[in-house]
Amino acid sequence: MVVKVYVLIDAExxxxxxxxxxxxxxxxEADSILSIPLSTLLPADKLDQDSNLMHMILMIVWSTWxxxxxxxxxxxxxxxxxxxxxxxxxxxxxxAAHENxxxxxxxxxxxxxxxxxxxxxxxxxxxxxxxxxxxxxxIGVIVRDEQGRVVAAMSKRLQVPLxxxxxxAKALEAAAVFAKDIGxxxxxxxxxxxxxxKGNRAAHGLAQHA
Numbered sequence: 001m002v003v004k005v006y007v008l009i010d011a012e013x014x015x016x017x018x019x020x021x022x023x024x025x026x027x028x029e030a031d032s033i034l035s036i037p038l039s040t041l042l043p044a045d046k047l048d049q050d051s052n053l054m055h056m057i058l059m060i061v062w063s064t065w066x067x068x069x070x071x072x073x074x075x076x077x078x079x080x081x082x083x084x085x086x087x088x089x090x091x092x093x094x095x096a097a098h099e100n101x102x103x104x105x106x107x108x109x110x111x112x113x114x115x116x117x118x119x120x121x122x123x124x125x126x127x128x129x130x131x132x133x134x135x136x137x138x139i140g141v142i143v144r145d146e147q148g149r150v151v152a153a154m155s156k157r158l159q160v161p162l163x164x165x166x167x168x169a170k171a172l173e174a175a176a177v178f179a180k181d182i183g184x185x186x187x188x189x190x191x192x193x194x195x196x197x198k199g200n201r202a203a204h205g206l207a208q209h210a
Contacts, residue, residue: 008033032064032083060087078150081206085142085153088205089114119146122184126175127203128167135161139171140206141178152182155206171207 010017021030063086067078078086092114117123122143129138137158143151156174158167 032060032080060084063087079153081153081155082150084205086150089144089148089150114148116144116146116148121146122151122179124175124179125203126168126171127207128162128164128171129207130162130164130167132161135159137162137167137170138207139167139174140203141171141175142203142206143179143182152178153206154178 008017008021009015016034018030018034021033025033060083063083067075067083071077114125122145125142125144127140129140131137137160139154139156139158141154141156143153145151154174158170162170
């Protein structure tokens with residue numbers, strides 16, 4: 001049984017060892033694990049980094065298993081990007097709760113965690129990532145309802161060397177088009193908020209994975 005996540009990663013090329021993952025995991029689990037983005041600049045293997053990535057793998061395997069059971073009972077099939085987005089949301093909430101429990105009273109009450117929209121609303125989180133050396137950029141968009149459930153998610157690569165400000169603007173534009181494509185026909189009110197990366201991990205991961 002594979003215990004350490006680094007065994008599953010080709011550190012030299014910064015990618016998953018696909019053949020090994022296909023051998024160790026079931027087909028639907030392997031598909032979901034291979035959808036997890038890896039940084040092109042992998043850090044040295046440390047226990048906390050290995051543990052966090054293992055948490056993500058276990059959560060994605062569990063989310064994939066749960067979705068398979070839901071499909072058997074009439075639920076809809078979620079794409080890998082949607083499963084990844086749901087998993088990142090749950091992990092984000094878990095880590096935020098863990099951090100809150102360990103904080104002292106003199107710490108600032110401001111928290112960078114994801115919060116659901118009001119009833120009847122959708123919240124769209126976006127992020128952009130730039131890769132100057134590769135001369136391309138990535139966009140991530142994730143749509144959730146008032147219960148925090150992932151409605152849709154998108155990851156898109158742009159073969160243009162945009163700057164940080166330009167890619168964020170492009171991400172907002174892509175989010176508006178994507179919302180219309182998934183059936184959000186009437187946009188009566190829009191509220192734009194800046195969320196730090198800690199509260200926007202799902203969209204950030206999708207942008208990095210584009």
